[in-house]
Amino acid sequence: MPPPRLTLTTDVSHGPLDGAWWPRCDALELELPCLVGSLEPDPDTTVRVTVEPSEWPDAPRTVMAPGRVIAVEPAGPGSEAHVITLDCGSVGRWVLLIVPPEEPAGTAARLLAAAADPENPLTATRMLALAETGRLGGTAGQAD
Template structure:
């Protein structure tokens, strides 16, 4: 499996996001095993993923991975859009911006970097909206 296109905030996140993930396609059953595997959960650990039902309307309830079964749940109504939350038991919990698979590489790279910036206060939706306009998507945007 190819490595996931993923950036994580070093150490502890201070913003609304812990990084970003740029899946190659919108099929969670294909993408989740490598994403979860890169976070190195303990073998047999309970792994739960929460996804935006508007982005993943056909999300399976479970996904098989080499490390075990990944439970997939829809986010609560009113939760932030364009976000995936991964709870890997004792290893940690991550809230990640989901960069759309069809996003151009240059824009995706800027979003991946900005979401992993611990000083970035922007939400996932705000970052994607800025990216659509071509404006900066990092922590400095709010200062403009």
């Protein structure tokens, strides 16, 4: 697969998100190995991913990736939709907005940029709602 369409904050995030990921399809078992690989965890690092079951109803419990097995866990009650959490042990933990695969490129680009803004106070659900109405600017500061 090609590299993941991913943006991460360049500094410590002050918002609810650490960036965004725009998968090419909704098959987690196809998309996840490339995403995790781009974060560069050591092959011996335990990687756990948490996803919202309603967003990924057919998500496998484990995903095979080169040199590792990725544990996939359902998010608990009250968790935010449209988010994936990646816990890569000592490498780091990221909470990412999931841009829907079918999102138009222009809208996806605005979502990727806004989610990577370390000053962005918006939740994933709010950013997607603003994008749907055409009110999400290029950065979080331009939203609303």
